[in-house]
Amino acid sequence: MSELARAVAPPLPAAAEKLKFYGLWVFTALVLLLLPKIFSSGGSLTTFSLIGISIIFALSYNILLGQTGMLSFGHAVYYGLGGFLVIHAINILGANKWPIPLPLVPLIGGLTGLTFAILLGWVSTQRSGTAFAMISLGVAELVASSALILRTFFGGEAGISANRTKLFRVFGWSFGPQIQIYYLVAAWTLIAVIAMYALTRTPLGRMCNAVRDNPERVQFVGYDPHVVRYLAFCFSGFFAGIAGALAAINFEIANSAYLGAVQSGTVLFATYIGGVGFFIGPIVGAIFVTILSLGLSDLTPVWQLYFGLIFIAVVVFAPGGITGLLMMHRPLLRAGTLTKVLPSYLIAFIPTLAMIAGLMLAIETIVHFTVNPNEDSHIKSFGVPFDAASPAIWAISAILLIGGYLVARKTWTMVGHAWDAATSVVRAEEIVA
Amino acid sequence: MLELIVISTLNGVLFGMLLFLMASGLTVIFSMLGVLNFAHASFYMLGAFFGFQIARWFGFWPALLIAPVLAGAIGAGVERFGLRRVHKNGHVAELLFTFGLAFAIEEIVQIIWGKSPVDFRVPALLDFPAFTIFSTNYPAYKMFMLLVSVAIFAALLITLKKTRIGLIVQAALTHPHMVGHLGHNVGRIFMMVFGVGTALAAVAGVIAGPALVTQSNMAGLLGPILFVVVVVGGLGSLPGAFVASLLIGLVQTFAVSMNGSLAGAFGPLSPAWASSWLSDIWGVTIAQIAPIMPYVLLVLILIFRPMGLLGTRDT
Numbered sequence: 001m002s003e004l005a006r007a008v009a010p011p012l013p014a015a016a017e018k019l020k021f022y023g024l025w026v027f028t029a030l031v032l033l034l035l036p037k038i039f040s041s042g043g044s045l046t047t048f049s050l051i052g053i054s055i056i057f058a059l060s061y062n063i064l065l066g067q068t069g070m071l072s073f074g075h076a077v078y079y080g081l082g083g084f085l086v087i088h089a090i091n092i093l094g095a096n097k098w099p100i101p102l103p104l105v106p107l108i109g110g111l112t113g114l115t116f117a118i119l120l121g122w123v124s125t126q127r128s129g130t131a132f133a134m135i136s137l138g139v140a141e142l143v144a145s146s147a148l149i150l151r152t153f154f155g156g157e158a159g160i161s162a163n164r165t166k167l168f169r170v171f172g173w174s175f176g177p178q179i180q181i182y183y184l185v186a187a188w189t190l191i192a193v194i195a196m197y198a199l200t201r202t203p204l205g206r207m208c209n210a211v212r213d214n215p216e217r218v219q220f221v222g223y224d225p226h227v228v229r230y231l232a233f234c235f236s237g238f239f240a241g242i243a244g245a246l247a248a249i250n251f252e253i254a255n256s257a258y259l260g261a262v263q264s265g266t267v268l269f270a271t272y273i274g275g276v277g278f279f280i281g282p283i284v285g286a287i288f289v290t291i292l293s294l295g296l297s298d299l300t301p302v303w304q305l306y307f308g309l310i311f312i313a314v315v316v317f318a319p320g321g322i323t324g325l326l327m328m329h330r331p332l333l334r335a336g337t338l339t340k341v342l343p344s345y346l347i348a349f350i351p352t353l354a355m356i357a358g359l360m361l362a363i364e365t366i367v368h369f370t371v372n373p374n375e376d377s378h379i380k381s382f383g384v385p386f387d388a389a390s391p392a393i394w395a396i397s398a399i400l401l402i403g404g405y406l407v408a409r410k411t412w413t414m415v416g417h418a419w420d421a422a423t424s425v426v427r428a429e430e431i432v433a
Numbered sequence: 434m435l436e437l438i439v440i441s442t443l444n445g446v447l448f449g450m451l452l453f454l455m456a457s458g459l460t461v462i463f464s465m466l467g468v469l470n471f472a473h474a475s476f477y478m479l480g481a482f483f484g485f486q487i488a489r490w491f492g493f494w495p496a497l498l499i500a501p502v503l504a505g506a507i508g509a510g511v512e513r514f515g516l517r518r519v520h521k522n523g524h525v526a527e528l529l530f531t532f533g534l535a536f537a538i539e540e541i542v543q544i545i546w547g548k549s550p551v552d553f554r555v556p557a558l559l560d561f562p563a564f565t566i567f568s569t570n571y572p573a574y575k576m577f578m579l580l581v582s583v584a585i586f587a588a589l590l591i592t593l594k595k596t597r598i599g600l601i602v603q604a605a606l607t608h609p610h611m612v613g614h615l616g617h618n619v620g621r622i623f624m625m626v627f628g629v630g631t632a633l634a635a636v637a638g639v640i641a642g643p644a645l646v647t648q649s650n651m652a653g654l655l656g657p658i659l660f661v662v663v664v665v666g667g668l669g670s671l672p673g674a675f676v677a678s679l680l681i682g683l684v685q686t687f688a689v690s691m692n693g694s695l696a697g698a699f700g701p702l703s704p705a706w707a708s709s710w711l712s713d714i715w716g717v718t719i720a721q722i723a724p725i726m727p728y729v730l731l732v733l734i735l736i737f738r739p740m741g742l743l744g745t746r747d748t
Contacts, residue, residue, distance in 0.1 A: 071525050073532075123735050130469050131668065133528060134660045135735060141657045142728035149717055149725070261653070265536065272529060302544055308537035315530045316515065319522040370545050 032186040045178045051290045052189040053246045058270045058282035060239030066276030068232040069212030071133045074140025080259030082109030082241030083248035087162045094166035101170045106245040113241020117234045125229040144259045159255025208232045275321025337422040344418040351407035358400025436567035449682025450582035454637040456662045456674040458630025464669040471531035474656035475538040479504045480635025481642035485553040493556035501635040508631025543649045550648040661727040667744020688723035
């Protein structure tokens with residue numbers, strides 16, 4: 001019996017693999033610890049805090065979309081309610097001088113998210129697919145509209161605020177300066193990321209994947225897909241609540257925008273652009289989208305249009321997201337045939353870049369004439385000054401756009417051929433092996 | 434009281450018919466392509482803004498014809514070059530594609546026409562009171578809206594039930610492969626249905642534009658209600674969408690015109706409770722909760738009849 005079990009069970013991980021695994025987490029903790037020593041300005045600390053919050057939120061969203069296959073348009077409900085409850089909790093704790101320090105407060109947000117997920121989840125998760133998406137949208141609208149009606153609790157349009165420094169202090173940390181908030185967010189991010197990774201390794205995490213891939217088969221095995229979806233939904237609500245709580249602590253305010261459709265849409269964008277197929281995808285997406293939204297809004301007034309276009313491009317051309325795109329190359333790298341593809345990428349890169357530049361030039365020129373037509377036509381976008389009124393600029397943008405498109409189409413076919421050649425080598429090697 | 438009931442019923446039926454103009458296209462597209470078009474309300478908005486622009490250049494009547502054709506052409510293009518390409522990546526990718534499209538369309542409309550409402554006027558020909566009931570003048574334009582939506586409803590019904598094209602569309606709803614085997618170009622039928630569906634939404638936009646507010650957030654406001662309609666009616670059920678449209682139109686119009694509240698029914702709260710969060714619930718009027726009525730209805734339907742009022746399928 002024991003011999004059979006030994007033969008069937010996978011071998012225990014070797015010491016080197018264990019070291020690699022735990023070393024990764026220790027390394028991440030060290031990086032988080034040292035990051036503010038390298039980038040110590042107030043602006044970058046705020047950016048890091050926002051990224052951390054966004055990572056927890058996106059990973060909690062991926063428990064639904066990536067792992068259980070539920071597309072939600074209302075995930076901000078649990079984020080926002082967590083934030084609101086935490087603001088109220090800080091006010092109550094501060095007024096009554098209860099000995100609960102700020103680092104424990106995000107747990108209140110998490111429990112709030114969990115409570116509301118338990119309440120709303122059972123009805124929502126009865127069906128998956130399109131029906132679930134519509135229901136989540138309806139519930140989100142219901143909560144967001146109710147928040148504007150219940151003014152005493154949600155504070156109406158202005159929202160409610162709190163003072164995070166009034167709480168019980170441990171080790172003299174007041175949590176006034178941004179650096180202390182950064183360490184709070186970083187610690188919670190690390191804890192939440194490890195917890196969510198551990199969740200994917202549990203039997204429940206595996207059943208979630210099964211429900212995503214084949215709910216009918218799950219029923220045959222003896223599980224109720226509805227219950228599995230419901231449990232995943234509750235966990236997801238818990239971590240979303242933690243993210244909302246950290247956001248509320250960071251800004252010391254919670255308003256109706258926390259609950260709104262824009263917040264739900266942003267987390268969907270971040271998760272999907274990063275890639276839903278891998279655990280690390282939403283982390284990449286959260287970092288990418290946060291930096292993009294902070295950076296683009298300085299460079300151009302219509303950054304949200306670019307945001308939407310990037311999202312559409314990812315959905316159409318790279319459904320696996322950024323990580324999916326990178327991971328596609330792993331077999332090639334192993335087989336050493338990556339060099340066959342890279343030159344064709346370089347060739348395809350140039351006309352594609354020209355096409356994108358032409359598109360951006362066209363958008364910026366059109367924006368100039370529709371948004372502020374009476375101002376000086378010498379405008380500057382993305383740091384490049386040009387004259388929006390000159391026909392030469394129009395001609396350049398048209399040539400780049402159309403010419404770039406025509407050449408890019410040809411070169412991407414070449415990339416396709418090179419890709420096929422490289423993968424067929426990999427396949428041949430696999431067959432030999 | 435009677436006046437209120439008559440006027441609200443008229444307005445409610447009108448709003449319901451407008452909703453159905455959009456929900457019908459959405460439902461047929463969903464049944465056929467299996468994708469819930471998140472950008473459907475965006476085509477309603479495009480219709481309103483195209484209508485506004487064309488009405489400014491050529492007058493309202495050409496706008497009523499050209500704007501839906503334009504929006505429908507864009508819709509057909511979206512199906513041909515966007516959705517069909519995404520189709521191989523599954524339904525989630527399709528839904529997300531239309532979601533991104535809705536986002537992009539709203540941004541583009543904001544860039545071209547700005548964020549504030551545009552001045553889309555009722556045409557002079559229809560700018561008079563049609564009749565007077567109980568001292569209220571009912572505008573002729575609203576009667577015109579009702580007439581257009583009923584006419585389109587009838588045309589749609591006859592096309593689907595009595596013509597050859599309607600038969601093919603009905604067959605493609607349930608058995609797209611069989612229809613393909615019989616020699617029909619299913620891809621072209623899908624594109625046509627998508628184009629016609631979005632054009633219907635655009636018609637609703639052109640006729641609703643002057644009566645309601647033509648603004649860049651109109652798609653965001655109406656979109657969720659539209660999804661409530663198709664879910665409450667039953668996903669993929671055209672009669673269900675009709676019933677749900679009228680129901681939500683009437684519920685919302687009646688709720689807006691009522692001023693009752695718990696405070697009105699049971700007297701004001703005792704001073705001990707007056708400053709707590711309970712006062713919000715106590716003092717809120719039915720008119721104030723009108724915007725959330727459709728969503729309350731949605732949750733109730735999902736609890737008691739998950740497949741929708743007249744729906745038959747489970748997903």
